[in-house]
Amino acid sequence: MARPKLCDSIRGLIGPSRSKLRMPYEPSIIEPRWQKFWAEQRTFRTVEDHAKPKYYVLDMFPYPSGSGLHVGHPEGYTATDILARYKRMRGFNVLHPMGWDAFGLPAERAAERDGRHPADITKTNTDNFRRQIQRLGFSYDWDREINTSTPDYYRWTQWIFLRLHERGLAYRAELPVNWCPALGTVLANEEVSPEGTYKETGDPVEKRLMTQWMLRITAYAERLMKDLDLLDWPEPVKKMQREWIGxxxxxxxxxxxxxxxxxxxxxxxxxxxxxxxxxxxxxxxxxxxxxxxxxxxxxxxxxxxxxxxxxxxxxxxxxxxxxxxxxxxxxxxxxxxxxxxxxxxxxxxxxxxxxxxxxxxxxxxxxxxxxxxxxxxxxxxxxxxxxxxxxxxxxxxxxxxxxxxxxxxxxxxxxxxxxxxxxxxxxxxxxxxxxxALRDWLFSRQRYWGEPFPMVIGADGVAVPLPDDALPVELPHLVDFKPTADGRPPLARAESWLQVADPRGGMALRETNTMPQWAGSCWYYLRYLDPKNDQAPFAPEKERYWMPVDLYVGGTEHAVLHLLYSRFWHKVLFDIGLVSTPEPFQKLFNQGMILAWSYQDASGKYWHEKDIEERDGKHFVRATGASVETRVEKMSKSKLNVVNPDDIISEYGADAMRLYEMFMGPLDMTKPWQTRGMEGVSRFLQRSWRLWLAGDDDTWAAQLSEAAPSEDIERQLHRTIAGVTEDLEQMRFNTAISKLMELVNTLTAAPQRSRATLNTYLLLVAPFCPHFAEEIWRRLGHKNSIAYAPWPVADLSKLIESTLTIPVSVNGKLRTTLELPLDATEAQIRELALADPGVQRHLAGATIRKVIYVPKRMLNLVVGPPA
RNA sequence: GCCCACGUAGCCCAAUGGCAGAGGCAGGGGACUUAAAAUCCCCCAAGUGUGGGUUCGACCCCCACCGUGGGCACCA
Structure with a gap:
């Protein structure tokens, strides 16, 4: 789907001699410029400011996989970014951080395959994820970036584990566990599907008797169940947790x-x-x-x-x-x-x-x-x-x-x-x-790339906690991540690391199991509050200021895993007095999955969208003319329907991508990606851009009118302010954007444009396409970022219509529409309706049995055969 | 098998008891242009999955069914 870039086509047309050059909208120039500005100015650095109300808006941080970002990630991230920006403009002190859930199996498997160290692979992947995320212009406070696989983070994961251990909530037990031979490790109940396979890969899981670390989540079963009532979460997620707790x-x-x-x-x-x-x-x-x-x-x-x-x-x-x-x-x-x-x-x-x-x-x-x-x-x-x-x-x-x-x-x-x-x-x-029904949480894995336990096993076989000052227990550097020949976990290969003094005296061996990937994500939302603290996981006063998370956005796949585990840890921290709220995430929102159309021919072969043409609503392979079946499916490489955000941004820009992600439909709904739809939002941005250029003059905004706008435009503007504000509060991004489009369409058609009106429009659109807004804001002469400009307030008195429009129906069918003065009474409306020829035609030879008038809304005449 | 969500123009989606269309894509026509691109203007198109019911009035509420997606499924 080749599409000539606007700038190229204009340059090709006019050449250097033409002087009346319209300044084109070029996201590829604007966007990097503002991303650099935000980074250099630290525009989104957050500090505790008790004078303002706080708003903590959090994304489920990603596992930085080798395949990079897919279009599903930016869906949730865009929504939270728009809200973060909106709340800043509303005067909130916003905490909006991002980080990496960086321990985990895939890096270790890639390490075995490619002969690179997991730390190295993880670094490459996080760099790529960060680059991709930053290209979308999200207003994260990058000074608070965290990575669960760094010692200064997992030190505190280990520290919290010791607190659990002190309270008898972590114990070793020999019991039948879920052993996955393909992965060479045990799994938690929550990770095993009802069919007895690993949920992620489908590998079979069998029962084996092993000594493993367990966390006593069952001790919190009742509270985990009851406190769901305190939360503003989607009912299906609460229900899944209730069923799991059982x-x-x-x-x-x-x-x-x-x-x-x-x-x-x-x-x-x-x-x-x-x-x-x-x-x-x-x-x-x-x-x-x-x-x-x-x-x-x-x-x-x-x-x-x-x-x-x-x-x-x-x-x-x-x-x-x-x-x-x-x-x-x-x-x-x-x-x-x-x-x-x-x-x-x-x-x-x-x-x-x-x-x-x-x-x-x-x-x-x-x-x-x-x-x-x-x-x-x-x-x-x-x-x-x-x-x-x-x-x-x-x-x-x-x-x-x-x-x-x-x-x-x-x-x-x-x-x-x-x-x-x-x-x-x-x-x-x-x-x-x-x-x-809830069982204790199996908390150890026979893997390398995870948090080491801060525990040693004494000569007597007793597990002994290390003192706090021995933390972090750093992961030793290994080159071979396979289990030992006698079946011990990979860490048993680190022989010099393994030998350690028993705190009780004598020698001991370190615990060679590591923590599961869920460990780091159990408390990461707390580390964002104070990510550089080396005395404590976080300072109590910061916790009291920021917690709980006001809005947490992510997919439903974590309904009973991460969301149950982190609630459990949070409650333990609450009991210890380290956190002040019984629950971590006050409001949860699940974004829907983004699917894509796929094209499959009769032989079962999939075709890429670019090889398909459409004729009369049917689809064919362009080269062969063979007809194909179209289906909306999950994006996958084998179905040739994967959309890469980098390609979309290169072609249309980040602002357009952000707009499209939100414009596709309601955030919580499953919906198909259609790259063609990018055209609409891209045109919207270009049309918006041209609002500040009047006629053929290339002087920026020179012809904007200083006069007050017409009453009609004023009314629509205030309706838009009210509508967009309400839509943002309700997280209805798709309808908010359509209201902005409506306004732009009106302003485009208007004979002249008021500077004040465009100013307001720019503020309204700023959270959605921030690069665009910053660029125009600057060109209008502002020195500061638009990010902290005040959000417009609708003047309700300007919303009042000058006339009343009343639809008149007979037996529920619309027959005419009356245009009346605002103060028209019911009697007047009735009289006018009955006199209307369109209405009379349907009254001929009938008796009016009833008249229903909904004040200022409609009039319905119920008629029947003559009495 | 049980539970939940969703079925609206060719497509993505609005409308939550009161004029079925807010917005966008695609399609058609026109203006501009030597031509094309871009832009602007206009047009086209569904009676809301099916069958009942409630109501003056139903996309919206109720019942049954069909389809799609998701969740749960020996927990005594």
């Missing part, structure tokens, strides 16, 4: 094992179905299984355990439909009826949740029902849909009325739950229990 209110019930002193405890949310229990099920890994299993059943039980531990989560889920299990031969005693109930093991009961044991109620639970059918186990109905109604076929899982439940019969399910739980508690056989 609170359930139920009861524990103790069962005795017949002929033994042993007991086991089940967890249930349906204590009201206790009389319907016909057997119990333990998870295969339940600690009592070995002891309970009778000699006759031992072989079958062992075989089943063997089989189920080998099965990955993925396999388990694959055949959810068929439930399997084996009888242990042992019997449990029903706590209320004394009945003997078989004890089975089955892998649909998961060891890590609740007590790892359940009571089976086949009449009222779909899983148990199916299990009963498969193995011919009995069933007892104890809940009826309504009093006296018949028992249902299949499992009746809803609440109803209790039956065959002794003294509880006839109670509602809810009432019986409360009552029986109290009674069990009184007799020591049970208790109310709130259970969470």
């Amino acid at each position: 609170q359930s209110n139920g009861a524990e019930v103790d069962f005795k094992v017949a002929g033994s002193e042993r007991r086991f405890t089940v967890y249930t949310t349906r204590a009201d179905t206790l009389f319907g229990v016909t057997w119990c099920v333990l998870a295969p890994e339940h600690p009592l299984v070995q002891e309970l299993t009778t000699a006759n059943n031992r072989a079958a039980v062992d075989a089943y355990i063997q089989r189920s531990t080998r099965r990955s989560d993925r396999e388990r889920k694959a055949d959810q439909a068929t439930k399997t299990g084996v009888d242990t031969g042992a019997r449990a005693v029903h706590p209320l009826t004394g009945e003997l109930l078989p004890i089975w093991i089955a892998d649909y009961v998961v060891g890590g949740y609740g007590t790892g044991a359940v009571m089976a109620v086949p009449a009222h639970d779909a899983r148990d029902h199916e299990f009963a059918r498969t193995y011919g186990l009995p069933s007892k109905t104890v809940v009826l849909p309504a009093a006296g109604s018949a028992a249902c076929e299949g499992a009746f899982g809803d609440d109803g009325v209790s039956a065959h439940s002794g003294i509880y019969s006839g109670m509602s399910s809810a009432a019986m739950r409360t009552r029986i739980t109290q009674d069990l508690e009184a007799s020591g056989q049970g208790r109310a229990k709130v259970q969470y």
Whole structure:
């Protein structure tokens, strides 16, 4: 899609001899000039200024990948930049920082592949990301740039880890973990998909027993759940977090094992179905299984355990439909009826949740029902849909009325739950229990490129924290990032680093696992407040001034990862007294994904947009004429539909790119990129530019009128101020831009242009296309940046229309429009409407049954056949 | 299977109970030009996914269905 540059075409046309040269809009000259100015003047350096209200607007900082920025990044960044600039003009003290989430797997894998050090690769990538981001003219305070992989940053990540450790929130445990053979590391639950694969790459994940660092996020489950209510976040994100935390209110019930002193405890949310229990099920890994299993059943039980531990989560889920299990031969005693109930093991009961044991109620639970059918186990109905109604076929899982439940019969399910739980508690056989699906956070990785733990393992095997003054524990320089031959993590290769004095005396070995990538992002929003502090992670008074983050913009992919982890750390810091707010991010906004059209021919081959032509709404390969299927898809190299921001900026400029990113549609919506759409915003900028050049004169702004603008223009101007301001407050950037376009279209058509009007317009457009605005602002004679000029205020008295326009409809269909003086009364409007020939035609031979008048809005006549 | 969001001119999107069009792309015509580009002006085009309902009046609210995208899915 070649497009001649404006400057080239003009030069080609006029040559050096022509004197009346219009000054063209040339973003390629203007934009670097102002970017340099902002950097040199430190225009966006932020200081604590308690005289002003603060506004902390934050982007989710990027992982600087090798492939550079894609058009999705600048979408969120542009939105926050516009708001940051708008808020500055409104007199806010704005904190708007950027940095790099620079530790992580991809750099380490690239290092293995390319033979370069991860630090080196990370440096190249961050330099490229910074260059690309700066080309868009964002008003970040670059003095606050941070990088999670630098020792002066991760020193404090380690420091916070020590605080967690002190409080018993970090511990080592041997447990079955998610091991990804392809990556050679363990993963957190949050990183594993329901299918049992790594969410990022799709590599399979299996269970392995390993000793790992865990963070006790479960201790905060309730607060993480409850405090969601305090937040101005999108409902779907809150819902995802609630589901992940998975609170359930139920009861524990103790069962005795017949002929033994042993007991086991089940967890249930349906204590009201206790009389319907016909057997119990333990998870295969339940600690009592070995002891309970009778000699006759031992072989079958062992075989089943063997089989189920080998099965990955993925396999388990694959055949959810068929439930399997084996009888242990042992019997449990029903706590209320004394009945003997078989004890089975089955892998649909998961060891890590609740007590790892359940009571089976086949009449009222779909899983148990199916299990009963498969193995011919009995069933007892104890809940009826309504009093006296018949028992249902299949499992009746809803609440109803209790039956065959002794003294509880006839109670509602809810009432019986409360009552029986109290009674069990009184007799020591049970208790109310709130259970969470959330597990502790697996916090170590067998990787090189991450934060080292500030811990050593003593000769006695005890993990010992290093003192604060030993921080940072720097990552030793390695050239080989593979695990050692005996399977220890890569850091075990750093032999001289490994040996260290045990703070308790003697020698110890350093912890060789590293922290996961999420560690650095758990608190980075706090480091921005005070990024150079070498005495503390941040100064308390700065935290009190800036926190919480007023607006946090990023994609939904972090709904239960980063956003849950950082809330957890923040709450710990809150409990320690290091931060003053219970939550870090007051308002969250998710930008939508940007997709792109793809073109695929009948053979399945993808074509680049530039090789496609359109005829009569159908698309064809230009060279061959073959027809192609068009689809909106995620951008990917294989689909040949990737858009590179650098190319767009080279062709149209950063201001145009910013405008288009916002103009495409609502920020939170998924929408397709169409490079053709750049034409519209580019023309808008050029038309805007020409507003300051009148006629053929090349003297900048010389012919602007000093007279007051016409009443119509004045009205539209103030309507635009009010509209754009409201749209910005609501983050409706697309409609704000369209209002600005409308104004420009009007001003372009106007016979003369008032300097005052254009001044206001320039202020309104400045947050959207800042280079453009700075350039004109300077040419108008201002010495300072427009960035801190005051935002215009709409004069509401100027919005009043001079006449009233009333649409008149008959039976809801528009028939005419009346133009009336502002003070027209309903009676006058009615009279005029009835006299209108267009209306009368539809009244002929009919009776008016009703007249609806909405003051100053519309008039509707409801008519029917003659009475 | 369950939950959520979205379906409006050829395309991206406005309009949130009151005139279906704010803005843009694409398309057509005209002005300017020796011509073209650029620019300016004008025009074209949907009755709002489908079927019901509520209402004087529905893109908007309610019900069912279809399509697209996203999330969840043995948690007892």
